[in-house]
Amino acid sequence: MSQKNRLQSGGRVDRSKALTFTYNGRQYKGYQGDSVASALLANGVDIVARSFKYSRPRGIVAAGAEEPNAVLQLGATEATQVPNVRATQQELYNGLVCSATNGWPSVESDWMGMMGKLGGKMMPPGFYYKTFMFPQSMWPTYEKFIRQAAGLGRAPKERDQDEYDIMNQHCDLMVVGAGPAGLMAALTAARSGARVIIADEQSEFGGHLLSSRERIEGKPAADWVAGIVAELAKMPEVTMLPRSVVNGYHDHNFLTINENRTDYMSDKAPEGQVRQRMHRVRAHWVVLATGAHERPLVFGNNDVPGCMVASAVSTYINRYGVVPGNKLVLMTTNDNAYQTALDWADAGREVVAVVDTRSNPQGERVEAVRKRGIKVLTGSGVIDVQGKKRVSGVSVAGLDAKGEKVTGNVQHLSCDTVASSGGWSPVVHLSCHAGVRPVWSDEAIGFVPGPSVQNQLIAGGISGTYALDKVLAEGAKAGQEAAAKLGLQAAEVALPNVRKVSEGKPMALYHIPHTKPTSRAPKQFVDYQNDVTAAGIELATREGFESIEHVKRYTAMGFGTDQGKLGNINGMAITAAVLGKSIPETGTTVFRPNYTPIAFGAIAGRNCGPLFEPKRFTAMHKWHVENGAEWEDVGQWKRPWYYPKQGETMQQALDRECLATRESVGILDASTLGKIDIQGKDAREFLGRVYTNAWAKLAVGKCRYGLMCGEDGMVFDDGVTSCLGENHFVMTTTSGGAAHVMEWLELYHQTEWPEMEVYFTSVTDHWATMTISGPNSRKLLSELCDDIDLDKDSFKFMDWREGTVAGVPARVFRISFTGELSYEINVQANYGLHVWEKLFEHGAKYNLTPYGTETMHILRAEKGFIIAGQDTDGSMTPIDLGMSWCVSNNKPFSYIGKRGMAREDCVRDHRKQMVGLKTKDPKVVLPEGAQAVADTKQPIPMDLLGHVSSSYWSATLNRSIALGFIKGGHDRMGETVYYPLADGRVIEAEICSPIFLDPKGERQNV
C-alpha cells in the first residue's frame, strides 16, 4: 500500500530506509525515523480504536505521550506481547507487529455499535458504578466483559524472554526534558561543573524543536539542537538518556526513569542486551522542563477520525513528512495554532478555513495566514463534525464574545481534517508526584506547578512560558540557579538569538457551545479514552458530584492509560462552568506515578527467576545436594528437609531418620542457627535483662536455654547461650530470627542501657555447626576427638568444651534438641565440610543418618520442645507455654517482658495454654491449625478452645502426637476435645502432657 500522505521531502525520516510493519494483520511501509503513528497516518489509516463505552471509531489525535486513542498491543510473538503502547511513542522498526487495543473484535466492524448507539441513553456517566458494581457477586463477570470489550490490552500468556534491569544513578542536577528549556538548563549547569543527567522520552533530544520550523541563531532549530547535544556529549560529567521516560518523581528528589533500550529496534531484545532499564536517580536538584500538551477543544462529534490537536498536525508534517489529510479546518483560541495552517498550506494541501473563537485576532501569524489568502472566520466555532469513519465536513457558527452561546448562522464546510487548539496545558504531572499542588494561571490559561516542596526548579512550557526566546532564557536561568544552589560558580551562557513573534491575546475557552443544550447536542468528548462527554460531566454535577475528585471518579474522566493528559483541564473547566465557579475555585485533580504505563519487568529488573530472592547456603550445602536432600526454606536459608532414599515416601524417610537417631546416631546441619558473640564485663547482666530466666550463676563452660520476650511479655525467640569466659558468651537464636535478635540486642544496648559494657557481633556464618544425636553419638565423637574428656561425669549435659574434631579446632556443646545424648560441633566454616565428611567416614558403622528439619521437628515434639514461630505466634507468654521454670522474677534488675507478663489479661484464667494431644485413634494425625471444641453439637459459630500448632506421626512411639493450645489446658489433662474438620470428619483427642517421650530426661543424661 502506498504512503499516500507522505510528502516527497522534509521531516526527520530517512526515506532511503524503508521499513515494513504489520498493523491489524496488514502490511504497511514506513521509514526509519517514523513513529508507528506517523507511519499509520502516512498510509492513510484513519481508525485505530473503538471507544470504550460507545464503540465509536477513533483516530490518532496527538503526537506524543498524551495520545488517548492510538493505544496498541505490540509484539510479533506471544512471549513479546506488550499492552498499552502509544503508537505516537513507539518508534517504527522493520518487522514490527501491532494491533489495535480498543476494538474487539475489530476496529473496522461495529460489534458493540448497537449497544453503543443505544447506550447513549443506556449508559450515562457513572454506569461503571451504577450498573457494574452491583450486585457485587456479579462483578467478576462484568469485569471480564468490560475488559474484553474495552480492550485494556492483554498480558502475554508466555514468559517474557527479555530481560530488564535497574541501575542506580546520582547527580547534582537532573534535567527532565530535552527541549529548548531543558537543553539550556543542562548546558548551563554542566558548563558550571555540575554532574548532570538529562533525560527525554523521545528518540532524540530537541523536544518541540524537532517539530518546529523556527530558527535559532539564523539556522534551523534542529541544527542548534545538534550543536548543544554534541557539546553535552563531550562532557564527562553529563549523562544523556534519550528514549527515557521520567515516570516518577518521589520524595528526597528521587526519580525513576524507564529507559527503552531495545524496544525501538526489535521485537525481542538482541542477545545480551536488556530491553528496558530502570534508572533510579537521586538528584540534589531537579529542573522540570517537561513542556506542555496542547489542549483540543470540546465540540460536537469531536472524536470522528480526522479530528486532531493542531500542534500534532504540525509535528506530523514537519518531523515526519506526513500530512494527515487533504482539506483542513483549523479551530483555535490563540495565535500559536495558526502555524498549523501555514504548515498545512506549505505542504501543498488545502486549508479550508481557520475558525477563530476570538472576534478580532491580530498577530504576526494571523496576518501571515491572511496574506496567504486563507479564509479566517472570526468570533466563530466548529460546533459539529460530520462523518462516521472520517471527517467529511464541519458546522461552523458565530459565538458570543465569551464563547458561551451560538449567536450566528450555521454554515457548512467540507473538509477531512479538523485541527483544534484551546491553548496549552503545562505538563505538571511530575511536580504533582512530588506533592506540589498545581495552581491556576490566568495568564497561561492553565495549571502550573505551585511552590516547590523540594529542590525543584521549573523552566519553559511547564511554567506556562511558550515563546521560544523566553523558554530558552528560563532554561538558562534554571541551570544557573541550580549551579549556584549547588555551590558552583554559575557559568554565563549567551542566549541564542531567536526572532520574537508578536502574538495577540489568547481566549480562555474550552467547550464550544452548540445550538442545542449540551445534554441534547451531539456528543462533545472531553476524555476520549473513557468516553466522557461534556453532557456527562454536566449530569454528574447535577447529580450532586461537585468536588472535582468526585466528578473524576463518577465519570471515570482521567482514568485511562493516558491518565487524562488531554482532557482533564477541559473537564474541570466544564465542571466549573456548570457550578458557576472559576477553575481555581473548582480545583484540579493531581497525578500519580507513573507518567506513562510501564512494564512489570522494568520494575522487577533482575530480581526475578534465580535472582528473585537470595538463597543462603551452609558450608555443607554441596553434600546435601549430592545426597539427595529435599529442601525447606527457613528464612532465606535452604535447609535440608529430609533425605529420601530411592523409592522412599517422605513419611518412610522421616520414620527411618527418626528411628536411626533414637536407636543409634543421626546428624543435622545446624549451621543456620543464629550465633552472636557477646563480650564485655556486663554481658552476663545484659543476658539477664533480655532473657526471662536467670544468668547470674552460669559458670564458664556451661550452657543454658533461654526465652526471649517482647515488652508485651510474649515469647519471640529462644535458644541456648553458653558461657565461654567470665566476660564472654555465645548466644544462639532461631534460624529465621537471628537478624531480629541481633537488632533487638543493639536496640536495647544503644537506646536503653548504653552504660553497659557489652558488645555484640554476629558469628552465624563463621561457624559451621553439626549436631550428632543419639545413643551412639559419644562413641562416634570419641573416634574423631582425643583431646576432650567425653566421660559422662566429666563432660556433662549442658557443658561445652574446646578441643579438636577431625583435626580441626572445635567448640563442642553437649546440648540436645532431640532428648538424646547429643553433641553440637562448631568449627570454622571453611573446615565445615571436612569435619562433616569425616563424621560420615567414621559413622558408617553406627548407621550415621543425616536428618533434616522435619525429623528435627518430630524429635523435638516428642520431647515437647517448642519451636518459636511455629508453636508461638506472638500471643504466648512463657507461662502459657508451660515454661514457668524458664522465668525468674527474682533478678535484681527487671527483664524485658516482665511487666507485660503481669498484665491483667496475661494472668487471668482460661488463657490458651500449650498441651500435648493424643488422638483417640493413634493412627490419625491431626492437621496443624485444626481448632478444638468441647462439644460438636453446639451451633455454628462454635466456641473454639484453641488450635493445633505441631502435629506429626511419631515412628518411635508408633502413634500420632501433637502440640496445641487449649483454653485453661494445663488444668484439663485427660479431658477430651474434638477437632471438626472442613471435610466433615471430627477427630477426638485427649489432652496430655506435651512430653511424650522420656519425661524424666534420662536419655540425654547418659
Added chain:
Amino acid sequence: MSEATAPEKEVTNVAVMNQLPSGDIRAESPLHHAELDKLAARNPRAGGVILRELKLLGHLTLRGSQDNQSFMDGCAAVFGIALPTKPLTSVEKGSVSIRWMSPDEWLVVVPGDQAFEIERSLRAAIEGHFQVVNGSGGQTLIELSGPNAVDVLKKSTVLDLHPSQFPVGKVAGSVFAKATAVVRRSGEDTWELVVRRSFADYIWLWLQDASREYGLVVKA
C-alpha cells in the same frame, strides 16, 4: 603488622581460640564450589569486569570506644597504623587493611594465618572494654576491577560511586542487590566487596549476571 611480641599473660575472661587446624586439611572458602580457578583457566582474556576472590583471609571484627586510649593505642601498636576514625574510610599497611564500620566498629582484614596471633596481641595490648571477634570463616572478599566494574556496582547498590563521593579508600556497608556487602574502593577502577559466607553464592550469581553485558573475566 608491628613486631608486637606474643602476649605473656593469657586473658582468661574471654575464650580465645586458634581456629585453624595445624595439619594439612583442606579449607573451603565461601566460593569454593564455584570453582573460580577452573573458570579462570578457560576464561576470555578481555572483558570490562575482572573478578577474583581474595579467599581465606583473616577477618577480625573489632569493637571499642575511640575514647578508650588504651584501645586506640593498642590497635595502633599491633597494626602499626592507627584505626581510621573518620567515618567511611579505611587504612592499609602492608598486608593489613582496616575498614571503619561504625563509630565503635572496625573490620580488620589480615593474612589468614595471622588472625589468631593478632587477636592475642590485641588482647595483651588493650585494657578496658573492647571486643575482638574472629569471623574469618563467615565472610570472603571479592575484588572487582576493570572499566565497567563501577557499572556492575551501580546495578547492585544505591551508593554514589562517583570519585567525588567515593574516593579511593572509602568504605561503606550497604544493601547489595538483595543481600549486603561492605564496599571499598581500593583503586580508581578496583573495588573490594566483603560478603557474608551464606550469601556468597547469591552474590556470585548476581555479579555474573550484572557483568554479562560488559564481559566478565574471572581470575584465580
